[in-house]
Amino acid sequence: VKISAAAVKAFMKRQLATEMTENGVTELRDDLNLVDSGLLDSIGLLQLVMSVQEEFKVEIELGEVDPELFTTVAGFASIVTDRSV
């Protein structure tokens, strides 16, 4: 099953709803930096990765992934969609 980037973004929006309200972020634009905008701290990132793996049953194999990809909306979504089969 191919996972769409839109599905990943919708999931992220649900997961980060509280943080978005707290930080005055209304929309997860592709180039939004999740860390600089205050949506993710280190444990928040860990939690998001783990819940995405759970939700989409995707193994995120990170050997060759640029870790900076995790810090933007589009980058995070691409990691999940690229791993799906």
Place this chain on the structure above:
Amino acid sequence: MSAVDVGQLAPAQLAAYLDLEHEASAPYSAYVFASPDVAKAWSRHQLTSGAAEFGPPHGRAYVEGESVVAMAAWLNGAELKRLRMKATLALLKFPAFGEDRTLGDRIRAASSTLLSPGPEDMYLSRVAVDPNQRGQGRGRAILDDLASSARSRGCQRLLLEVAEDRAPAVRLYERFGFASLGVVRAPAQPNKPPLAYRQMVLVL
């Protein structure tokens, strides 16, 4: 006893430094990791990823002659936040994270016991004195070093967590002037020892 940046240590000294770091982190490691070997591998992985709170330039070994007799690592809240993010990214690439589904859960659970210092705060991340070198005022000397380093960098407060059952360490901090902010317990985990940290503060 002179302080040497961890980046300047000879290989044998680095090994001794990491043994002491392991000792300093033991309560956290026993709660989080499957075994001491995984904990040691994680320390090495953080160091090589440039994500270690105890790496250069924050970590320092205390050396006498060629021997490492103690270690300590401190950094301000902004540096800590940046390194914790780097450590999470490093964790995602750490083999044990992919192999053990419960590791991430325990790291999250343990994080509830850790302070979130502000940019003006200095945070004592690790400190350990070689067991054969205790009772000689080395802990006190390290705290003097920490306090003067924090003052010279314009920090307002020193913050630390100490395992609640490490009574001699708690006494050392109290005598130095630290006040307790309370004890925070991590949620119980199957087959893991409990984790309880006393959070302490010293206003400079």
